[in-house]
Amino acid sequence: MKFISNNSFFAKLQVEQSKPFVIAGPCSAESEEQVMETAQALQQQGIKLFRAGIWKPRTRPGSFEGVGEKGLAWLKRVKQELGLMVTTEVATGKHVEEALKYNIDVLWIGARTTVNPFAVQEIADALKGVQVPVMIKNPINPDLALWIGAIERIYTTGITDLAAIHRGFSSYGESKYRNTPLWQIPIELKARFQNMPLIIDPSHIGGKRELIFPITQKALDLGYDGMIIESHPRPDFALSDAAQQVTPAALKDILDRLQVRKPKYDDAELVNRAEELRLQIDAADHHIIEALAKRMALVELIGEYKKLNNVQVLQLERWKEIFRTRANWAEEAGVSPAFIEELYKLIHVESIRKQTAVMKDE
Incomplete structure (x- = not known):
C-alpha cells in the first residue's frame, strides 16, 4: 500500500507547521461559544487543524454523548470565520454522510470503532468515491492485525491520504496510564508503512494533563509525525474527559518545551x-x-x-x-x-x- 505523496494533506500540514504537526481542540464540542473560544485561542498559536468530537461513544450510558449534527454547524463556522481546517470522529456511515455535508476537512475513526470490522466496513462503504483524509486510531485491544485491517478497509475505497493515531491500549490492572502505550505496536506499524504519518494522542494515553508532555516527548524521540491533543478553555468543567484536557495557554507551554530530534546524523x-x-x-x-x-x-x-x-x-x-x-x-x-x-x-x-x-x- 502506498499512502501519501508530497502533495498529500498530511505532507502539506507538516510543511506548514514544520514537522511535527499539531492537531488540537476540545474532546467534545459542548456549545458554539466554547468551540469558537477554543478555536480562536488555538488559531493565535498557529494551529491549522482544529479537532472536536460531535458524536461521543461512551463506555456507559448516561454519559455525555455529544451534541450531534448541530455541532457540525459550529465547526463550519470555525472554517468560515477563522480559516482553520476541522476534523471530527465518525463511527457510522450516517456520521460520514453528515460530516461531508458540512465539508469537514478530515475524519477520524475512533478506537471503539476500529475494533469492529463491520463498523469500519460501513464507514468504508460510505467513503467510496470520496477523497477526504482519514485518521485511524488503534483498536482498544493490543491487536496490530486489527489496526492494519481497519487501515486496509479504508484504503480499498481509493483513499490514500491516511494517518494512524496511537492512543494507547486498554489493560486490566493498575497503571499510571489511562491506556497503556505499548510502544512496540505502533513502532511495528510504522516499520510496515513507513510513508504513513503516525500521530500520538497523549491525552488518551495518559488520561491526566500532567502526562501529556512526557508522552509526547517520547513519541517525538521515536520519530512520530504529529500529535493530537485535547484543549478546552476551562478543562475542569468539561463535559467529557476533563482530567486529560489542557487550556490553550497550557498547550502552548507544552509545545514550547518539546524538543524535536534530528531524523539522521548530519556529521x-x-x-x-x-x-x-x-x-x-x-x-x-x-x-x-x-x-x-x-x-x-x-x-x-x-x-x-x-x-x-x-x-x-x-x-x-x-x-x-x-x-x-x-x-x-x-x-x-x-x-x-x-x-x-x-x-x-x-x-x-x-x-x-x-x-x-x-x-x-x-
Whole structure:
C-alpha cells in the first residue's frame, strides 16, 4: 500500500507547521461559544487543524454523548470565520454522510470503532468515491492485525491520504496510564508503512494533563509525525474527559518545551561512530542468539529425560525459580528486571513448545 505523496494533506500540514504537526481542540464540542473560544485561542498559536468530537461513544450510558449534527454547524463556522481546517470522529456511515455535508476537512475513526470490522466496513462503504483524509486510531485491544485491517478497509475505497493515531491500549490492572502505550505496536506499524504519518494522542494515553508532555516527548524521540491533543478553555468543567484536557495557554507551554530530534546524523564522524557501535551491537546479538540456541538444545535434552521417566512438561516450582533468579541476576547486571521477566516469559513459552513436541515424538 502506498499512502501519501508530497502533495498529500498530511505532507502539506507538516510543511506548514514544520514537522511535527499539531492537531488540537476540545474532546467534545459542548456549545458554539466554547468551540469558537477554543478555536480562536488555538488559531493565535498557529494551529491549522482544529479537532472536536460531535458524536461521543461512551463506555456507559448516561454519559455525555455529544451534541450531534448541530455541532457540525459550529465547526463550519470555525472554517468560515477563522480559516482553520476541522476534523471530527465518525463511527457510522450516517456520521460520514453528515460530516461531508458540512465539508469537514478530515475524519477520524475512533478506537471503539476500529475494533469492529463491520463498523469500519460501513464507514468504508460510505467513503467510496470520496477523497477526504482519514485518521485511524488503534483498536482498544493490543491487536496490530486489527489496526492494519481497519487501515486496509479504508484504503480499498481509493483513499490514500491516511494517518494512524496511537492512543494507547486498554489493560486490566493498575497503571499510571489511562491506556497503556505499548510502544512496540505502533513502532511495528510504522516499520510496515513507513510513508504513513503516525500521530500520538497523549491525552488518551495518559488520561491526566500532567502526562501529556512526557508522552509526547517520547513519541517525538521515536520519530512520530504529529500529535493530537485535547484543549478546552476551562478543562475542569468539561463535559467529557476533563482530567486529560489542557487550556490553550497550557498547550502552548507544552509545545514550547518539546524538543524535536534530528531524523539522521548530519556529521561524518558521528555516522562513523554510530556504525562502530552498531557493529558491536550486531556482535552482541550474535552471541545472544548462539546462547539461546544452546539453551534450547538443553531444553530438548531435558524434554527427552522427562519423556523417558514419564514426567510432565511443566514443572511449576522450577519456572518460579527461573522467573525469580533471572530477575535478580538482571538487577545485579544493571538490566531492567521487568524487561528480563518479559523476555523469559517468551523463552518459557518456546521451551514448553519444544518439550511438548518431544513428548509427542514417538
